[in-house]
Amino acid sequence: QAHLVESGGGLVHPGGSLKLSCVALASVNNFGVYMLAWYRQAPGKQRELVANITNGGITNYADSVKGRFAVSRDNAKKTVYLQMNNLQPTDTATYYCHLPWWSFWGQGTQVTVSS
Numbered sequence: 001q002a003h004l005v006e007s008g009g010g011l012v013h014p015g016g017s018l019k020l021s022c023v024a025l026a027s028v029n030n031f032g033v034y035m036l037a038w039y040r041q042a043p044g045k046q047r048e049l050v051a052n053i054t055n056g057g058i059t060n061y062a063d064s065v066k067g068r069f070a071v072s073r074d075n076a077k078k079t080v081y082l083q084m085n086n087l088q089p090t091d092t093a094t095y096y097c098h099l100p101w102w103s104f105w106g107q108g109t110q111v112t113v114s115s
Helices: none
Strands: 004-007 008-010 018-024 036-041 048-053 059-061 068-076 079-086 093-098 111-114
Touching: 004 093, 018 036, 018 093, 018 111, 036 068, 036 079, 048 068, 048 079, 059 068
Parallel strands: 008 111
Antiparallel strands: 004 018, 018 079, 036 048, 036 093, 048 059, 068 079, 093 111
16 A cells, blocks of 8 residues: 655756655645655665655755755645755665655655766
8 A cells, every 4th residue: 555655756967956756645644743754776775865854844864965955845735855956877766755653665756867
């Protein structure tokens, strides 16, 4: 059963931008009380934390994306976003939305950065 659905991935040139969205489905109640996170997994590598955001809006980022990515949330829309700027080929991965409290994962959205 799906609980989180990501969208917004695609192919972009180096230096470009993308904005990912993750919407929580009806099965997720009280969306606003939960911490949410974005992870990514590149081929042959382990899944890694990209960013997270607390219920109070406090954010945390992996060193590799600091200053380039921004996580935000809209509790009324039950959605968390990941704005990605100045994308580089090393950002190529499948990006996953995660709700740690319930261990919910989205299905992932592919981001490919290539010239």
